[in-house]
Amino acid sequence: MVRRVFKKKKHPHQQSKLAAFIEKYKIPREYLCVNRRSITRGLAIGVFFGLIPMPFQMLAVLALTPFIKFNVPIAISMVWLSNPLTMPFMYYIEYETGVFLLGLDTLNVEMTIEWFQNNLNAIFIPLYTGTLFYCVTISPLVYYVVNWLWIHSVHQENRGRKRR
Secondary structure (H helix, E strand, C coil), rough: CCCHCCCCCCCCHHHHHHHHHHHCCCCHHHCCCCHHHHHHHHHHHHHHHHHHCCCCCHHHHHHHCCCEEEECHHHHHHHCCCCCCHHHHHHHHHHHHHHHHHHHCCCCCCHHHHHHHHHHHHHHHHHHHHHHHHHHHHHHHHHHHHHHHHHHHHHHHHHHHHCC
16 A cells, blocks of 8 residues: 555656666666665655754755665655745744743744844754754654555555455
């Protein structure tokens, strides 16, 4: 089930286009590999960097490619979870979590540039404390849930084949 989403059969024409693209730009195949380890690692890394309030999140993901082998397109697409529509909500929740974890008083947040410039020092530590909490909990959770779903779907497929 989950596996089928990622392992869809492609037409021979699509495969030749992809092979030509990979050959032209000399992209290592393990960065586009579709297997359980590669996909789950890509999801976890993408979610981890997607939750961090920083510029150039996609470049941070790409900086890991020499050290960890994972599906790069999946990881980069997961970074896009923090887009301009979701950023304010995500960062506010991270800030509130950081305030809770640190036992601080909540500031009355206003959505103006002046307020953020005046209060950046006050929100920085709680924001990144909440960010660290969510990165360390959600990223491994995504990894293990997708890994379990993948293994479970393979076992279901094998049971279905044995019944037939």
